Amino acid sequence: MRYWHLDPLIDRAALGVTELLTNVHLHARPDKTCTVEIELLLDRLMVSVRDHDPRLPVVEDAEAFATTGRGLAMVAAVSESWGARPDGESGKVVWFTLPTPSSARPAAARPQRRKVADKPAHRFVEVAHTVDLRRPEHAPARSAVAG
Numbered sequence: 001m002r003y004w005h006l007d008p009l010i011d012r013a014a015l016g017v018t019e020l021l022t023n024v025h026l027h028a029r030p031d032k033t034c035t036v037e038i039e040l041l042l043d044r045l046m047v048s049v050r051d052h053d054p055r056l057p058v059v060e061d062a063e064a065f066a067t068t069g070r071g072l073a074m075v076a077a078v079s080e081s082w083g084a085r086p087d088g089e090s091g092k093v094v095w096f097t098l099p100t101p102s103s104a105r106p107a108a109a110r111p112q113r114r115k116v117a118d119k120p121a122h123r124f125v126e127v128a129h130t131v132d133l134r135r136p137e138h139a140p141a142r143s144a145v146a147g
Helices: 007-027 071-078
Strands: 034-040 044-051 081-086 092-099
Touching (some): 007 034, 007 044, 007 071
């Protein structure tokens, strides 16, 4: 994320990833294998966790003294949006987005128009030296194989 100059998002992204990985650890079946993906879009950072459990997460109210059950609520609180979708026959993707700071957003896709120059365009210059294309000049041989 530092490569993209998104330092202000690191804490919120880390919290979201930690909560989604905790859900994989606590709930995913048949295994705990998962993949984390971070994608920079035009105006947001999308973070997703893919696992092999097809069951989608369910948000429920946690009991006052429960030690689990608040992870998705925390993801919702720190993110711009979040959701879950099936991933084929045997898995799901849980994702969240964070808005990128305006300084990290790429510049407009369309370049500025050039001003028309007052000077006339350069013209080709006549060359007095002629080249005989039937007799190419000698060039040293080169190998494309290293070693």
